[in-house]
Amino acid sequence: xxSLNYRDARPIYEQIKDNLRRLIVSGALQTDERLPSVRTLxxxxxxxxxxxxxxxxxxxxxxxxxxxxxxxxxxxxxxxDAARRHELLEKAREIICELRxxxxxxxxxxxxxxxxxxx
Numbered sequence: 128x129x130s131l132n133y134r135d136a137r138p139i140y141e142q143i144k145d146n147l148r149r150l151i152v153s154g155a156l157q158t159d160e161r162l163p164s165v166r167t168l169x170x171x172x173x174x175x176x177x178x179x180x181x182x183x184x185x186x187x188x189x190x191x192x193x194x195x196x197x198x199x200x201x202x203x204x205x206x207x208d209a210a211r212r213h214e215l216l217e218k219a220r221e222i223i224c225e226l227r228x229x230x231x232x233x234x235x236x237x238x239x240x241x242x243x244x245x246x
Contacts (some may be wrong), residue, residue: 131172139174143182151191156202162192164199 129146131139150156162168165183169176183200186192190206223236 129168129172131174140178140181140185143168143172143179144185147182147186148189148191151202158202158204160202161198162200162202 128150129143131142135142137145147156147162156162162183163171165176165179169179172179183192183194187194187200189211191203192200193203194200226236
């Protein structure tokens with residue numbers, strides 16, 4: 128489910144956040160599906176529960192999850208967050224510019240967008 132790379136320069140909470148976001152966006156975690164409790168996930172990953180809580184808090188701020196008191200955290204329904212969408216489109220533009228600089232063709236980019244690119 129979640130893998131951590133201790134050689135990665137990013138903090139552990141960011142890696143957890145990115146892993147969970149990827150699971151939600153890909154559909155591996157369905158809308159309203161309960162996420163593991165902070166303690167359970169901390170025990171599975173052998174890390175401090177505060178690290179998990181920080182990742183959950185940030186995902187909630189970004190709208191990917193929601194919390195219900197006494198019940199836990201759940202994958203949020205798809206949102207129409209215009210600010211987040213704008214932020215991600217800007218990042219995509221930067222990446223596309225760099226890829227074009229490195230010689231990636233329009234056809235390769237189109238294939239990537241269509242999900243036909245080899246991973």
